[in-house]
Amino acid sequence: MTETTDAPADASLPAIRLRSLRKTFGEVVAVDSVDLDIADGEFLTLLGPSGSGKTTVLRMIAGFELPTAGTVELAGVDVTQKAPFDRDVNTVFQDYALFPHMSVQENVEYGLKVKKVPKAERRQRAEEALASVRLEGYGDRKPTAMSGGQRQRVALARALVNRPKVLLLDEPLGALDLKLREEMQVELKAIQREVGITFVFVTHDQEEALTMSDRIAVFNNGGIEQIGTPAEVYEHPATEFVAGFVGTSNLLRGEASRAVLGHDGVFSVRPEKIRVAEPGAVAGEGEDSALGRVREVVYVGSGTRYVVDLEVGGSLVALEQNQRSTSMDVMGMRGRQVRLVWRKEHEYRVG
Known part of the structure; x- marks a missing residue:
């Protein structure tokens, strides 16, 4: 130099x-x-x-x-x-x-x-x-x-x-x-x-x-x-x-945002913050949830990604660690109805 x-x-x-x-x-x-x-x-x-x-x-x-x-x-x-x-x-x-x-x-x-x-x-x-x-x-x-x-x-x-x-x-x-x-x-x-x-x-x-x-x-x-x-x-x-x-696009907007969150606007929830539960599960205090059906299951060894079409419209991706599940277990989730649950503090308005 x-x-x-x-x-x-x-x-x-x-x-x-x-x-x-x-x-x-x-x-x-x-x-x-x-x-x-x-x-x-x-x-x-x-x-x-x-x-x-x-x-x-x-x-x-x-x-x-x-x-x-x-x-x-x-x-x-x-x-x-x-x-x-x-x-x-x-x-x-x-x-x-x-x-x-x-x-x-x-x-x-x-x-x-x-x-x-x-x-x-x-x-x-x-x-x-x-x-x-x-x-x-x-x-x-x-x-x-x-x-x-x-x-x-x-x-x-x-x-x-x-x-x-x-x-x-x-x-x-x-x-x-x-x-x-x-x-x-x-x-x-x-x-x-x-x-x-x-x-x-x-x-x-x-x-x-x-x-x-x-x-x-x-x-x-x-x-x-x-x-x-x-x-x-x-x-x-x-x-x-x-x-x-930056990460997986996971957005709630329009009717889905109003029905699930009670707010207008666009909100982001990261996949790893979402829990996949039985359809009859009830969201606890400080939580939101949405009913949907599993469209796709992606097994990646240490974890599984679930693509879930929501009943109110739109879709979300949930990521769960495979702590007890095998590839055969998770593949059986395709087509099943589930409830997605996450904490309100993990919702973030974008834009």
Whole structure:
């Protein structure tokens, strides 16, 4: 990273501040007036479907795209028009882009070599970076002799060796198989805690976002629908889109809302909060319930999802753990009448 002549930044300022950020490609509005503050040392995830604007925002922070309007500040310094190499950030992509003819050590050292850092210092910093991602002793290996998860950590070490204030990660786990991706989610969060720098992570995978993030910014149609902790976004979705995208869409609206809850509006109840009971069961104090018929049963090993068509219209999904049930037991529920019961405190108005 090249040195700049900017005055030292105020440590109390956000690591990243976006104001009225907008990006258009011809007639297409990719990002529309985004305002966002990201705290120093925070792990923030930009979550949303393809085309929602999250990757374009990341690229504008990195300097790979220039905003049509608005500003990007890093630690209080306006970098909106600066080139990527003049910003104290590094980016890790889904395609790790490691040099196959170089060793792991040489890959990690490469950026320092370009900046003419002395050889002894390069080696020391590269070894420290590899240690931070738990790859001590792997320096002499070639990337082609490593697993996907190990190559992902080499790419991370190559970014960390520059000691950036901000690390940007563009779906870096997307190419990994499910089991390895889940392991790397936990490992990546642990690494972020250890190195203590700001991570901005882009993904369309809501479980990935919930697993790793301090906060999540949910994107849709070029804007932010909701910002909050994983628990806030999941338990208290601000809009119908968030309720459906982050977790299973489970909404009561219209006649169903009026008949079951006694309220107009749209309400969300998460599947794991719903209990499947016999049709004659009575809701207790502080509970609501709805009668319905099981349309579909999805057995997923540790739990079962029941899709229930309600008598008052609409449907809900209930998720129950298979503590005593087998696949044969739960499959027999299809077509049966049931009563769904949940606590009023788990109903949340959206929109």
